Amino acid sequence: MSEFFPAELALVLNCGRVAAAKLAHRAWTLRESLPATWAALAAGDLDEYRARILVEVLEYADPGLARRVEARLLPEAVQLTAGRLRKRALELLLELDPDSAGRRRAQAQRHADVRLDPSPDEGMAQLTADLPAEVAAACHAVIDALAAMLKADGDPRPIGQLRTQVVADLILRPWDDSRPPVTAHLQLTATLASLAGSSTGCGAVNGLPVTAAHLRDLLARLDALGLQTPDGPSVTVAVTDGDGALRATGTLDRLRRLAARGCPDHPAGDTDTGCGCPVLDRPGRVDRYTPSPAQQAFVRTRDRTCRFPTCGQRVGWADTDHVIPHAAGGPTDCANLCCLCRSHHRLKTFARGWRFTMDADGILTVTTPSGITSTTRPPGMRPPPAAPDPPPEAAGPPQTDPDHDPPPF
Numbered sequence: 001m002s003e004f005f006p007a008e009l010a011l012v013l014n015c016g017r018v019a020a021a022k023l024a025h026r027a028w029t030l031r032e033s034l035p036a037t038w039a040a041l042a043a044g045d046l047d048e049y050r051a052r053i054l055v056e057v058l059e060y061a062d063p064g065l066a067r068r069v070e071a072r073l074l075p076e077a078v079q080l081t082a083g084r085l086r087k088r089a090l091e092l093l094l095e096l097d098p099d100s101a102g103r104r105r106a107q108a109q110r111h112a113d114v115r116l117d118p119s120p121d122e123g124m125a126q127l128t129a130d131l132p133a134e135v136a137a138a139c140h141a142v143i144d145a146l147a148a149m150l151k152a153d154g155d156p157r158p159i160g161q162l163r164t165q166v167v168a169d170l171i172l173r174p175w176d177d178s179r180p181p182v183t184a185h186l187q188l189t190a191t192l193a194s195l196a197g198s199s200t201g202c203g204a205v206n207g208l209p210v211t212a213a214h215l216r217d218l219l220a221r222l223d224a225l226g227l228q229t230p231d232g233p234s235v236t237v238a239v240t241d242g243d244g245a246l247r248a249t250g251t252l253d254r255l256r257r258l259a260a261r262g263c264p265d266h267p268a269g270d271t272d273t274g275c276g277c278p279v280l281d282r283p284g285r286v287d288r289y290t291p292s293p294a295q296q297a298f299v300r301t302r303d304r305t306c307r308f309p310t311c312g313q314r315v316g317w318a319d320t321d322h323v324i325p326h327a328a329g330g331p332t333d334c335a336n337l338c339c340l341c342r343s344h345h346r347l348k349t350f351a352r353g354w355r356f357t358m359d360a361d362g363i364l365t366v367t368t369p370s371g372i373t374s375t376t377r378p379p380g381m382r383p384p385p386a387a388p389d390p391p392p393e394a395a396g397p398p399q400t401d402p403d404h405d406p407p408p409f
Contacts, residue, residue: 026052029059033066036074050077050085057089060104065097083312084379090209094202098211105132105214127167134218137186137206143167145182187301189238189246189380190215204380207304238301239280244381245361246302248280255280285333289326296320299337302378306341307364309374313341321345323358335360 010020030038030051037054040046054077058066069092077085094101112130119126131139147162155162169176190203194212203215210218219237237255239248283294291299299320306313318339324330338358340348348356353369362378 026055026059029055033063034070036070046077053082053086054089061093068096069093081310087209091202094209094211098213101211102213133208133210134205137208141185142182146179187236191240191242248282249298249301250280282334285331288332291320291332291337295334298334302362303339304379306344307338307376308340308344309366309376311341311344319345323356338364
């Protein structure tokens with residue numbers, strides 16, 4: 001492609017050169033790096049919005065790597081919301097090429113900046129900053145906590161407006177010490193294999209995908225983030241199995257104590273290979289309506305957002321709901337609890353004809369009154385691998401007509 005092509009395209013489309021260059025590069029990405037996505041888009045099997053998300057995540061990846069991510073993600077793309085599709089694509093990109101991901105992260109940090117852009121809303125603008133995932137998550141947690149305090153004090157404004165006000169106050173009035181002390185709470189999610197360095201599977205910081213190496217580095221330097229809080233632990237570690245299903249949660253202090261104590265029934269030295277007894281597992285059921293604090297922590301860590309299909313309301317503003325109502329015999333157990341925002345909690349409770357079911361790993365199935373069914377997995381849980389195509393049937397030698405033999409005759 002000529003270096004002057006974007007200038008010509010800009011004239012044809014009557015847009016800026018940068019916009020034309022981006023459009024051309026995304027078209028090239030679809031053609032060269034994501035041919036299956038292009039075919040699905042052309043056939044009407046994939047909508048343009050989801051195709052654009054795949055292009056935005058993979059346009060700077062090596063074409064071969066982009067096709068590997070595409071092959072694993074495209075079959076489930078139409079079942080994922082836009083936000084979950086983007087996160088899943090990032091997770092696969094980090095998992096399949098962690099070394100390049102580390103180089104891209106270092107390069108991104110060198111080019112980080114704060115930008116002011118016009119907003120499509122009248123009289124508004126957007127202030128954005130490029131930050132490492134753990135720093136951005138910590139900043140957002142502090143902003144959210146301060147906004148929640150304002151809301152609890154009776155401020156009638158929407159929570160989003162309160163968050164923007166908090167950001168402005170923190171920047172424009174840093175000397176204001178009238179706000180109560182608030183520190184961030186980070187939730188680190190990873191498999192044991194990735195924490196041990198024996199797997200390239202990526203982890204997450206407050207739901208933001210990071211490489212396993214990034215996560216291990218973060219665990220080693222948590223004190224540098226200033227994560228102290230007067231009211232309890234500031235970091236929760238979520239341990240998953242290889243498929244991303246949550247198995248246990250715990251604070252760093254608790255994990256250190258369990259690691260030092262070991263199995264109480266089989267002290268160190270009893271066996272050469274270890275007893276295999278679990279010392280950390282998901283909380284058991286309780287014989288009451290209100291979930292225990294450990295259950296609340298587990299379910300909120302597992303679900304991250306409202307679990308209703310297509311809803312992305314963050315878990316901090318969601319209720320912990322019994323899937324089978326407690327009054328109907330539903331146990332207060334992690335396998336019967338899920339997070340629902342207040343709107344979808346009310347729908348489940350009061351709307352007639354809706355049906356909710358959930359399995360032990362938190363896979364939720366919702367059926368509408370008209371019979372439409374949608375099944376959603378917890379955000380970090382991977383789908384089962386697709387069944388391989390059956391091998392072609394063995395074919396015998398081709399039947400030939402002796403009067404029409406191929407050359408030589």
